[in-house]
Amino acid sequence: MAETHAPMEMESDYATEFQVNQRVISLGEVAVYPAECQPLVFRRTAKLIRKADPEAYHLSLIQRGEGHVTLGKETRTHRAYDLHTSDTSRVWEIQTGREPLRFIGVEIPKAVLPLPAREADRVIGGRLSAREGTGALLAQFLTRMVADSRSYRPSEAPRLRTVLADLVAAVFAGALDAERSLPYETHRRTLALSIRTFIRENADDSRLDVPSIAAAHHISVSYLHRLFQQEGDGTTVGRALLRQRLEHARRDLLDPLLREMPVHVIAARRGFSHAAAFSRAFRDAYAMTPTAYRQTTPTTTGGGE
Known part of the structure; x- marks a missing residue:
């Protein structure tokens, strides 16, 4: 130690x-x-x-x-x-x-x-x-890093180091009410990470959309789009929101405890207002319909040894 x-x-x-x-x-x-x-x-x-x-x-x-x-x-x-x-x-x-x-x-x-x-x-x-x-954002980042560390590649270390340094600096600056002391890039990356965390935690709310995400962070819609463009990974705000909703729905479809829950109910609980739109988006993302995807998981049956 x-x-x-x-x-x-x-x-x-x-x-x-x-x-x-x-x-x-x-x-x-x-x-x-x-x-x-x-x-x-x-x-x-x-x-x-x-x-x-x-x-x-x-x-x-x-x-x-x-x-x-x-x-x-x-x-x-x-x-x-x-x-x-x-x-x-x-x-x-x-x-x-x-x-x-x-x-x-x-x-x-x-x-x-x-x-x-x-x-x-x-x-x-x-x-x-x-x-x-x-501070909560930093705690979430550290907790996820520790949980997922064995899946990281060495090439990802510089990016993770930059994000971590930005978050620590932002926590320090926030404690001093000195955010203006942060470099622009640090502020931008920290804000982008905060927005992505917000999307991940609130994606199931069907009312969440691009304007409401911008409003929650007191920025304009155009600046929100620019933030994601500057991230350089090709992901738009709308695509990030859709990806989270689809991932949540995908996990539900594989959950044995939700086996009897209709697909349209899963879609609604994960933020999709229209079942047809959910089915199209799911098929585009996973190359099969939600029903077909659910059938890839064997049904667990009871019984003794």
Whole structure:
């Protein structure tokens, strides 16, 4: 753990039988590491800083347990869905609670973060929330990255690193009400990711359309279209919305518990106002009708061995 972040002193009442589960997702200069460990104390001392300083910011999304963080003369307690921050160039101490601590850690060099150091330094040690706003978006991104990491290709690392750095910078800037300090590209990419997350979470609402997506983010329809064009993957806003609805419907069609639910009902619950339009869109996407697709899953029958 010390090698992942920076040299640290660590002690634990469980030292003789200490258990930690950690893996590292490397994104070049940036590292993400989900970890779970028994109660312990971390210390970053002035002596260790003089010995080695990678000049990086650390951020932890706490998923379970708590940590009591002392930075300078102030101690703050961070709990589940809080975002803890620290700096390898500062002295600090973290004492975890009595229960095992589970978190997703992020190590990001200061030079990589698209936010002036004078701004980022003001955030370190403060309590940031992962329950709402950009903090929630960052938490969702980290959680999905950890869950899907084994499916990523090495060529995707630069893109993921950029998105993660943008999100961390946006969280820091939001805490300072300093969004104007963010580069335009960082703001644009963060907004685009927020919109895609919004679409994914609200696609089942049949009232959701391009104008309502733009209105929810306080931007014009033309700027919304331009954001997606600048993403460069050829996906339009309307296509992104349709793709989410089709994917949700596809999963429903394969769900044994929904086997008796009519196709038109599945279409309606996934945001399609017209069954015929759903059937056409589904056939275009998956090269077969919804009914035929459903039949590709064998019917599960009961019975003993």
